């Protein structure tokens with residue numbers, strides 16, 4: 537049996553008709569940039585999240601950078617973020633011109649450690665970027681003292697489309713959020729895409745302007761921006777998938793529950809858990825195992841495309857050597873990076889596939 541990490545083909549088969557018709561219309565109108573489907577999707581996604589505004593952009597990394605820039609965060613400012621995240625979170629901070637300040641994560645859920653984040657605040661801190669990693673919200677209310685001190689919470693919601701904390705959708709828990717519609721995300725395009733989400737009309741206006749060469753009126757460039765727009769064709773795909781996202785997230789939840797049952801008594805496998813108050817959308821189902829690389833190799837050999845998100849914490853990446861943080865600086869993130877293992881997940885994983893994955897994992901551990 538072969539089990540892919542994510543099955544994008546199965547997702548496509550559900551929406552192929554709609555996408556074909558939508559693409560045909562865009563092609564006939566040649567409305568490739570800023571066509572009507574872009575506005576339609578932006579409105580739909582803002583409604584889905586429960587935010588006042590959604591600005592479609594070219595990818596999730598840009599979305600985070602643009603959100604920071606729209607808040608006037610840049611040179612001379614510090615932005616606090618977790619070491620256990622995809623490198624893009626830190627890249628966005630640097631590209632905005634600010635300095636990333638990394639903190640460790642909590643050992644149970646591998647999300648930003650709020651106490652360390654609060655302790656890392658300096659007079660130059662302008663934002664904290666909690667990352668809703670693996671599909672569940674970081675316990676953002678614990679950053680309240682920072683918010684009270686005027687520090688912006690900018691969410692990295694790339695892995696959490698549809699996730700809620702205490703009934704509120706990620707993307708509405710801070711002042712602004714960046715999200716990614718990379719194909720493998722819970723809501724994925726057919727190429728790169730992303731969005732900024734915010735309740736603030738002013739932040740939305742700035743973000744839209746920055747993403748369009750700093751311009752609101754053609755050939756008038758009020759501020760320095762760049763080109764980061766959502767393609768019309770991608771918006772067609774995103775609208776078709778968004779209509780199914782709640783059902784797909786529900787299906788992911790069932791897949792996660794089944795893994796948890798199948799592996800409940802597997803010695804040596806530490807299962808993921810959900811923080812009280814969270815509605816998890818299971819972008820990834822991440823277990824922790826000893827001898828992870830050997831286990832991973834054995835799973836690959838058996839046809840199971842398990843993976844690691846992520847094998848190297850941000851502070852140990854060559855790109856961030858300038859931060860001067862060596863091994864030992866973020867012990868929880870470093871230990872996790874050696875043990876974490878993402879099992880295949882998605883709305884279309886079958887019970888048979890899951891039973892096979894669990895059996896292969898058990899065999900690899902024992």
Ligand SMILES: *Cc1c(COP(=O)(O)O)cnc(C)c1O
Nearest residue numbers: 595596597622624625694716718
């Ligand atoms: C995917 C991802 C991003 C970046 O999104 P891109 O669309 O690939 O630029 C940022 N942060 C996290 C946590 C991600 O998973």
